[in-house]
Amino acid sequence: MARTLITVPRTARRDEIIEIRALVQHSMETGYRRSSEGDLLPRDLIRRFTCRFVPRVAANSSATSTAGDLIFAATFHAAIAANPYLSFNLRATTSGTLVFSWEGDNGLAQTETVSLLVA
């Protein structure tokens, strides 16, 4: 499990533009470097980051979607520094859950969730 540091305001006013920050601990090994013994270090990269927003479904609503809307995505390649940091913005319209996920080499598939309250 990679360690993450996600920063989202706990609450936001309706239609406020909020900043979201996501830092993840990852070596982003390019596959081109060699160890001090001369062996090629195997490639280990995060390939894709996505952030989705799942609105909180009102109890009397018939909506069933839980996948949410994609609000930000990034594709990573070699030459991105270790421990990549991203920041992006969202217009907060309704309360719900932000779902962050990092996917990549060696079966990396990590998901973190943070809830957002829109008053």
Add this chain to the structure above:
Amino acid sequence: MQPSTQALQKDDTQNPAMLWVKAGEALWNKPEGAAAKSCASCHGEIGRMKSVATRYPAYSSTQAKVINLSQQVNLCRVTQQQVSQWPAEHESLLGLEAAIAKESRGLPISPPTQSQLADAQTRGEALFNQRIGQVDLSCRDCHETLAGRKLGGNVIPQGHATGYPIYRLEWQSVGSLQRRLRGCMTAVRAEPYAHGASELIDLEAYLAKRAAGMKLETPGVRP
């Protein structure tokens, strides 16, 4: 240091070293050993470690020698938790050291008054002034006489160890003061002392005396 590097250090939501601090804070509460004791079992919440890091290196009466903060952490692991010590530069050791030192952020570096520590500072100062390596430069030559000048693309800093453990962009990870010092020795093509060597502790003790009164800024970010 460039404004962008300073900005990275100042903002806890961007400073990559905070990933290590966070891990260290989790370890603080993790039970270890047969007695299942965590650091918190004996020391309480980590906030109680406030100002501790400003006093290290310090003389330990149980060890009868001067030790640095990471050695104290390992000491508690071995003598209190009865588990094996972490090797130098171990992620967990750096994490705990960073988490403890962060509790002293903004406080002045304050080496205690101890005769054994004073001896270590004196030995450290002699090492600091001694020319070493094929390049034949002392720490003082670079960090006092040539401070502010350039070495390759880097500005030579005054060499005040106020932010350790640091996240170094070149390392792409967190590392200890000893790793930094060994780097300076290799840079002048001198044989670096081994991790934990008494000479490195003496240098650390002198650096703390030299930086006394400056504010601790762990976790620092450096180029």
